[in-house]
Amino acid sequence: MTAVVHPKSERIDVRASTPVKQLLQEAARVAHKNVSEFLLDAGIHAANQTLAERTRFALSEDQWLAFQVALDQPVRAKPKLKKLLSEPGLLG
Secondary structure, eight states: OOOOOOOOOOOOOOOOOHHHHHHHHHHHHHTTSOHHHHHHHHHHHHHHHHHHHHHOOOOOHHHHHHHHHHHHSOOOOOHHHHHHHHSOOTTO
């Protein structure tokens, strides 16, 4: 499987204090990367983690079973919701 390579055409500017810049430079050096590579890798990892936390959730076996039981319950009539969805809204 080959990876899709996208040319780098966008720029991201970041301002940092001197101590933060020095910290990032040292971390990048230890990781055998330049600061841009280090920040981009860390940013991509953080972005993926942040988005995953909002799109996936983990349940224990007991929680999963309770979730399945809840999903299998018959649908209950919700007359107020039906009325709300059948009438025009504020915007038309």
